Amino acid sequence: MFQIKNYINGEFVPPNSGCYLDNFNPAEGEVYSQIPDSDASDVELAVQAAKAAFPAWSSLTREERSQHMLNVSRRISERLDELAAAESTDNGKPLWLAKKVDIPRASDNFKFFATAILHDSSELHDTDGLYLNYTLRQPIGVAGCISPWNLPLYLFTWKIAPALASGNTVVAKPSEVTPMTAYLLSEICDEVGFPKGVLNIVHGLGAKVGSAMTEHPDVPIISFTGGTETGKTIARTAAPMFKKLSLELGGKNPNIIFDDCDLENALRTSLNSSFANQGQICLCGSRMYVQRGIYEEFKTRFVAEVKKLKVGNPKADDVKLGAVVSKPHFDKILSYIALAKEEGGTVLCGGKPAETDMNGWFIEPTVIEGLAETCRTNQEEIFGPVVTIQPFDTEEEVLQYANGTQYGLASTVWTSDLTKAHRVAAQLHTGIVWVNCWLVRDLRTPFGGVKNSGVGREGGWEALRFFTEPKNVCIPLS
Ligand code: NAD
Helix, strand or coil: CEECCEEECCEEECCCCCCEEEEEECCCCEEEEEEECCCHHHHHHHHHHHHHHHHHHHHCCHHHHHHHHHHHHHHHHHCHHHHHHHHHHHHCCCHHHHHHHHHHHHHHHHHHHHHHCCCCCCCEEEECCCEEEEEEEEECCEEEEECCCCCHHHHHHHHHHHHHHCCCEEEEECCCCCCHHHHHHHHHHHHCCCCCCCEEECCCCHHHHHHHHHHCCCCCEEEEECCHHHHHHHHHHHHHHCCEEEEECCCCEEEEECCCCCHHHHHHHHHHHHHHHHHCCCCCEEEEEEEHHHHHHHHHHHHHHHHHCCECCCCCCCCCECCCCCHHHHHHHHHHHHHHHHCCCEEEECCCECCCCCCCCCECCEEEECCCCCCHHHHCCCCCCEEEEEEECCHHHHHHHHCCCCEECEEEEECCCHHHHHHHHHHCCCCEEEECCCCCCCCCCCECCEECCEECCECHHHHHHHCEEEEEEEEECC
């Protein structure tokens, strides 16, 4: 069986423990490869390699660094088909989605930040004509990047690319559930002659590898995307060392549909925003609020469309939902559907494992009605193909519902009243608001959440600011 290796100092190396973990194909429900069960000693080697590579990498000109990164971007694009197939097999997501979105975005992440550093600038302040203040933005050192399983290469490169572009070297850990495209990225680095030690990839469990990175005194900055509880653990560990942290965490995103909206567009996009990637995107809307005047019509038409969504073999072109990522996650989603029923919800469609010709973990897209705002189903992140739907009467009421969870990542608003759109957007407690659209992710825009959805922002200049330390230099003008 194929065994993935760690990538440390430009070499493919086995874990020091000699032990491996099984890696599953969730559509088949079978082990198809193995990943290193690495520990703190492997992280130590990676950190030492990254430390040693830092002086040379951070001293390159921006053009030189940019060129190295463009080489990676180009090679990701050249290997699109193979990377997309690997992502689909590892994660269960439809192949067409990986080909259209995940892998092109991974290439774009490298290209965007390779280009952005060529146009970067810093502050300059003239103090009363007597002094000049300017800000140097310097790389920090060894950056730790830890990513989740839902958009594996997309989010892995979203962290690594700005960290490298800013002149840091990196120790990165992909999710142990979806390691394959991170491994292929290390192959790509090798192929294009990426400088040794600049990017190091260590595979394994979060509790061993992730925590060793967080605890390491020579990793002063951590970019993490994952669950809120893991984020809290990382924050607690990093606090005594005053590490710089960016934590992109869970969500329970409201999708607010006013009765003056373009109904066709709201219906079509809500299908996507509810069930894309099997509902396993942190930005998916999971709580739908529909204004009473159109509630019955919207609900009936929405449920009818949901029933048509094809679930099955992720490699088939006409499949809309593939497998969910793992057996534990499959069980978790089904347990939430059972909980919703206990809490008084009515399942309008779905609600059970999907019947397919495969042996893996498939769940029908599910819509649930009739739940109280405060119940667990409406408060906790399910992260699967499950949405709740409920009516509302007034703007004030829906804002209270929308803002009434511990999370604050993203929200969507549907209305044809521009004034209302501005007013509601300003009052939503989320880091991102989409009006009459969803998941438009311009790489230049700030990305992140509030409340228990995280701290810090990534994306565009925010990412370059996060991965650099500002230093003010003050010089008399005469
Ligand atoms: P997770 O928190 O279980 O794992 C994320 C990563 O952290 C993995 O690589 C894991 O190995 C590692 N990890 C686990 N324990 C660790 C520890 N103690 N120290 C350091 N690292 C550790 O999350 P997941 O199940 O992989 O991903 C799903 C979650 O990610 C959902 O909550 C989802 O909302 C969130 N997510 C958020 C965003 C965002 O941008 N806000 C994007 C995607 C996913």
